[in-house]
Amino acid sequence: xxxxxxxxxxxIGQVMDPEIPALGIVDLGIVRDVRxxxxxxxxxxxxxxxxxxxxxxxxxxxxxxLGEAGFAPVLVRTVFEEAWSTDWMTExxxxxxxxxxxxxxxSSGSNAAVLCPRCSSEEIRLVSEFGSTACKALMACTSCxxxxxxxxxxxx
Amino acid sequence: MTAEDHFRYVLRHAxxxxxxxxxxxxxxxxAPELEEDIALGNIGLDHLGQARALLTHAGEIEGQGxxxxxxxxxxxxxxxxxxxxxxxxxxxxxFTMARALYFDxxxxxxxxxxxxxxxxxxxGIAKKAIKETRYHHRHSAGWVIRxxxxxxESHGRMQSALDRLWPYTAEMFDADDLDxxxxxxxxxxxxxxxxxxxxxxxxxxxxxxTLTMPTGxxxxxxxxxxxxxxxxxxLLAELQWLQRSMPGLKW
Numbered sequence: 001x002x003x004x005x006x007x008x009x010x011x012i013g014q015v016m017d018p019e020i021p022a023l024g025i026v027d028l029g030i031v032r033d034v035r036x037x038x039x040x041x042x043x044x045x046x047x048x049x050x051x052x053x054x055x056x057x058x059x060x061x062x063x064x065x066l067g068e069a070g071f072a073p074v075l076v077r078t079v080f081e082e083a084w085s086t087d088w089m090t091e092x093x094x095x096x097x098x099x100x101x102x103x104x105x106x107s108s109g110s111n112a113a114v115l116c117p118r119c120s121s122e123e124i125r126l127v128s129e130f131g132s133t134a135c136k137a138l139m140a141c142t143s144c145x146x147x148x149x150x151x152x153x154x155x156x
Numbered sequence: 157m158t159a160e161d162h163f164r165y166v167l168r169h170a171x172x173x174x175x176x177x178x179x180x181x182x183x184x185x186x187a188p189e190l191e192e193d194i195a196l197g198n199i200g201l202d203h204l205g206q207a208r209a210l211l212t213h214a215g216e217i218e219g220q221g222x223x224x225x226x227x228x229x230x231x232x233x234x235x236x237x238x239x240x241x242x243x244x245x246x247x248x249x250x251f252t253m254a255r256a257l258y259f260d261x262x263x264x265x266x267x268x269x270x271x272x273x274x275x276x277x278x279x280g281i282a283k284k285a286i287k288e289t290r291y292h293h294r295h296s297a298g299w300v301i302r303x304x305x306x307x308x309e310s311h312g313r314m315q316s317a318l319d320r321l322w323p324y325t326a327e328m329f330d331a332d333d334l335d336x337x338x339x340x341x342x343x344x345x346x347x348x349x350x351x352x353x354x355x356x357x358x359x360x361x362x363x364x365x366t367l368t369m370p371t372g373x374x375x376x377x378x379x380x381x382x383x384x385x386x387x388x389x390x391l392l393a394e395l396q397w398l399q400r401s402m403p404g405l406k407w
Binding site: 047049050051052053079080081082083084127128129130131132134138154155 | 191194197
């Protein structure tokens with residue numbers, strides 16, 4: 001039997017990160033809790049970075065989708081504790097990043113090398129510790145010559 | 157402890173971040189290279205995010221319906237209680253990096269201390285922010301070292317920036333009654349306890365940069381009491397102009 005909580009979770013699973021459209025917010029690891037009571041639902045989300053400008057869009061998207069699915073009222077809360085880290089990203093999330101040309105973060109404590117997402121070369125260089133969004137750094141592959149985004153590791 | 161004290165305490169840390177975020181924003185399209193333009197924009201955004209969370213929290217503590225926007229846009233200069241350091245104009249790139257090194261090193265200690273606050277929201281914001289501050293510190297320290305240990309020109313400019321900003325650093329550790337009472341309540345920390353570690357952190361970077369630690373007395377400052385240098389008024393005029401002209405405007 002599909003409970004109301006299951007359907008709320010399914011709906012939330014369809015919300016994508018507007019800055020990385022390949023990545024769902026559940027796979028990104030920012031959905032902390034979902035509580036359903038009758039037709040009302042409360043969702044706790046946590047920002048990847050304090051100033052992440054996507055939070056507003058994500059909140060609106062969650063509200064709209066849950067509203068369309070018949071939930072009312074819908075309350076989306078921002079929680080800071082405990083602070084997000086890239087360890088909360090799912091394996092599927094990492095795979096989706098890789099497929100969209102973004103080098104995914106390794107798990108904390110892992111010694112895995114960063115590979116070029118296009119040619120898998122280990123011959124890469126850091127261009128800038130800051131990239132197109134707060135969560136990414138800019139790198140370049142010295143084998144194939146392509147620049148690429150790297151999702152920064154945020155330790156727990 | 158009164159709610160008023162608690163409100164004022166959270167607000168002063170919000171103000172530091174908001175004013176500094178505005179200064180970083182002024183660099184956008186003017187940084188010495190494209191990657192730096194993006195870096196300074198990103199760092200400013202982190203400070204803005206920290207400010208927004210703190211302003212929202214302060215408004216909730218105050219309980220008079222003032223949200224982040226009301227607190228940012230409709231308080232006059234005398235009600236801003238940020239440090240004088242963060243309102244100093246950007247100057248050249250070395251000057252901005254010196255200000256960043258001083259302030260980032262301070263925030264490392266501040267957030268670590270506030271992570272144990274009895275105020276769970278403040279502790280949560282601090283635990284989030286410290287990760288961002290470590291990244292900022294790596295950036296500012298990296299540049300101070302690169303410029304200090306660079307050419308004769310860059311070395312001279314970096315040393316001059318450290319020297320000129322030095323008199324503003326004492327204010328960071330100058331505990332007032334509010335700091336002390338918040339520390340006693342377990343909500344805040346006594347900033348004078350951060351000084352020793354701060355000196356060590358900054359000295360390590362300055363030595364590696366082949367620069368000299370500045371000395372000299374602090375200037376008289378009153379940022380925490382709302383007494384500012386002439387620069388804050390100009391900054392707020394730009395920040396607040398639109399909302400002052402057309403209150404409540406949205407897009």
